[in-house]
Amino acid sequence: MRNSPGTARPITRYGTPVLHRRCAEVTVFDDALAQLVEDMFASMYAAHGVGLAANQIGVDARVFVVDCADASGAHTIAHVVNPVLHLPEERDLVVESEGCLSVPGQHAELARCATAVVTGVDVHGAPIRLDGTGTLARCFQHEVDHLDGLAYVERLPGKLRKQLLAASAEHPGVGVGTAENV
Template identity: 60%
Template sequence: MTGQARPITLVGTPVLHQPCRPVEAFDDALAELVDDMFASMYAANGVGLAANQIGVDLRVFVYDCPDEEDVPRKGVVVNPTLVLPEAADRRLDDSDEGCLSVPGPHAPLARPDHAVCHGFDVKGEPVTVHGSGLLARCLQHETDHLEGRLYIDRLSARRRKRVLREMAEAQAEAGTSAE
């Protein structure tokens, strides 16, 4: 992988809070963006990263995380469509969730424990990713990003304020601040 790590965009930055544009060109620029996204994700010790987390408003995300069987899964999904189980078939996982764009704190967030994501690879070929466990959470989390939604937007107002306060405190201790 030859990508260049880019700075992670933090909560409050407009590109994180609006829907991203569909990818229309499956070209060298997209391949370079995906390489940079993987490099950025690894540099930040993440398991998934959406393009808007490095300031690019395109519908693409990368992931590298295990499924519920602890099998490593890695890939890219361009222009994703997320499919969740019907309510009657849905089992929720209320594990803690965090985000590179909300550095530091984590909070419990119930999400379906299975998800399917349809889209395209970097060359424009159709892909379907079946996710369970952490991979299911990752697919949902990254697709949310592309819709302009952060995981903290799914929390109660009280818990969201607590997460943002913890993030601000951690940044103050580290001598950094949100953009």
């Protein structure tokens, strides 16, 4: 975990409209964008998460941050603006427990690709490419899903989704993140 000069913002809960639509492409690369990224890191760390999409703090922008280990245990601390997810043609799926800061206190087994690549740009508009395995690959998929308006619970069977959402509604959601909350 790195120190962030940003300000932690409240995490947006499942059901809030900004979480259920595709986020807007970022077209302005300025100090406000750099501050947003710092606020996202601060928010993620305050909630004990390993990844956070901009709409999880109520901002309609295609940006995510991660501080996450890959399959080898090496940590990646990064942000990506206007990310594009690239999954392998032949998909090796791994089923693991997944949680979400926007659905606090809940986890469920979910299949995701074992590897993923994200391309995009940084806060200055410079190209970025990040390759992920293990939890980092899961984070990339989870965060890009958020930016596309899809929460992980929407990938689950309906009955399980309803159970998790009902249980989450009873959960305070502050400071409950774990290493599995992305």
